[in-house]
Amino acid sequence: AQKVTQAQTEISVVEKEDVTLDCVYETRDTTYYLFWYKQPPSGELVFLIRRNSFDEQNEISGRYSWNFQKSTSSFNFTITASQVVDSAVYFCALSEDFGNEKLTFGTGTRLTIIP
Amino acid sequence: GAGVSQSPSNKVTEKGKDVELRCDPISGHTALYWYRQSLGQGLEFLIYFQGNSAPDKSGLPSDRFSAERTGGSVSTLTIQRTQQEDSAVYLCASSTRGLAGRDEQFFGPGTRLTVL
DSSP: OOOOEEOOOEEEEEOOOOOOOOOEESSSSSSSSEEEEEEEETOOOEEEEEEEOOOOOOEEETEEEEEEEGGGGEEEEESSOOOOGGGEEEEEEEEESSOOOEEEEEEOOOEEEEE | OOEEEOOSSEEEETTTOEEEEEEEETTOEEEEEEEEEEETTTEEEEEEEETSOOOOTTTTTTEEEEEESSSSSEEEEOOOOOGGGGGGEEEEEEEEBBBBBBOEEOOOOEEEEEEO
16 A cells, blocks of 8 residues: 655744655555645645656756655655745655555645745 | 546445445546545555456445446445445545556546445
């Protein structure tokens, strides 16, 4: 069975600080997909990134970066120079290759950026 | 272009009543999903439709829950004899199966259901 763990329930940092959100996953599949979604106070889930299990290259998009390490089953998300607009709940999710394409979500990390 | 839309945005009902929640996916998306977000259970998968295949209902919590998708587009989630534990935000998402495998799912704004 697949499982996603986001151990950090809530994080608060002062604006302009860097912050890393942790995600650890479990799956028996060799092919799988990892995602990060952002849920701002408005409530709508916004897609941030998708990674497949064969691509361990780290990715950077502006102030966002993702570190995927199969050896530790982790897919961590770092925000550099945080801004108040980054305040949201962030969800890590996993989808296995076989069977249906459902997302299994972690419990989310509520990030608060203090101005 | 238009995103996933859901209606109503809010629904308040009395225990024991039936409710219908509607989802309009992004045009051309063959896959449609329903999820539920509640304080106690987080984000849970409910049901999945892909093209003309039989839906995967493995996430439905009880036989009071059902869903259909007409014409490969609009979907309706029906909850019969609602209970207070059904109170949650019901999220719909759609995606298109691309050559790379799992495409991202695009989520609608959700329907907040309150059962009194």
